[in-house]
Amino acid sequence: KAGVTQTPRYLIKTRGQQVTLSCSPISGHRSVSWYQQTPGQGLQFLFEYFSETQRNKGNFPGRFSGRQFSNSRSEMNVSTLELGDSALYLCASSSAGLAGVSEQFFGPGTRLTVL
Amino acid sequence: AQTVTQSQPEMSVQEAETVTLSCTYDTSESDYYLFWYKQPPSRQMILVIRQEAYKQQNATENRFSVNFQKAAKSFSLKISDSQLGDAAMYFCAYRDYNTDKLIFGTGTRLQVFP
Numbered sequence: 001k002a003g004v005t006q007t008p009r010y011l012i013k014t015r016g017q018q019v020t021l022s023c024s025p026i027s028g029h030r031s032v033s034w035y036q037q038t039p040g041q042g043l044q045f046l047f048e049y050f051s052e053t054q055r056n057k058g059n060f061p062g063r064f065s066g067r068q069f070s071n072s073r074s075e076m077n078v079s080t081l082e083l084g085d086s087a088l089y090l091c092a093s094s095s096a097g098l099a100g101v102s103e104q105f106f107g108p109g110t111r112l113t114v115l
Numbered sequence: 116a117q118t119v120t121q122s123q124p125e126m127s128v129q130e131a132e133t134v135t136l137s138c139t140y141d142t143s144e145s146d147y148y149l150f151w152y153k154q155p156p157s158r159q160m161i162l163v164i165r166q167e168a169y170k171q172q173n174a175t176e177n178r179f180s181v182n183f184q185k186a187a188k189s190f191s192l193k194i195s196d197s198q199l200g201d202a203a204m205y206f207c208a209y210r211d212y213n214t215d216k217l218i219f220g221t222g223t224r225l226q227v228f229p
Contacts, residue, residue: 033217042220043206045216045218048214048215092160094215104217106152106160106161
């Protein structure tokens with residue numbers, strides 16, 4: 001089975017621009033979560049989608065948004081980029097239903113640099 | 116709000132020795148999950164071990180085992196017979212029962228010396 005894939009792997013943008021990151025979960029997985037990883041703040045939860053519905057949202061400004069498509073692929077968008085948005089953005093997928101433990105598989109991440 | 120604390124930013128161990136990484140958490144929930152994730156220098160995060168809070172028995176996966184103390188809200192990871200490939204960042208994470216949202220600690224960088 002192919003793992004979680006994220007595109008692009010590296011991205012360089014300038015302040016004020018917007019960016020869209022993509023995540024393709026493992027086949028059959030319906031849950032996708034996004035995390036931001038920075039040296040200063042560590043790993044922070046952005047949002048979680050399940051069957052095209054946002055199930056959970058972290059404490060990030062409205063510039064950060066996401067969506068999930070019917071094939072479970074997910075995108076996250078960051079508008080009006082700031083220098084502090086430079087980070088590794090990780091996506092994770094799982095086969096989770098409404099409850100119960102299920103392993104989350106992480107993608108390799110997208111390294112976003114804002115200049 | 117739930118929090119996860121890892122008080123050891125860095126740890127080191129010699130090959131074949133045993134090392135224990137510490138983690139404490141705070142929650143008012145009774146049902147939840149705890150995890151240890153490993154992030155090698157290549158950055159792909161992988162699950163090492165998980166523990167369901169309702170299970171009293173400590174989880175074990177080969178050389179990796181946990182000491183889960185629910186009352187003390189402590190969840191330490193023991194790595195036995197350490198190998199060079201164990202060198203990585205280790206993150207402790209908490210998850211509520213009916214969500215995939217993970218709350219991570221700040222991580223412990225483990226170095227393994229030959």
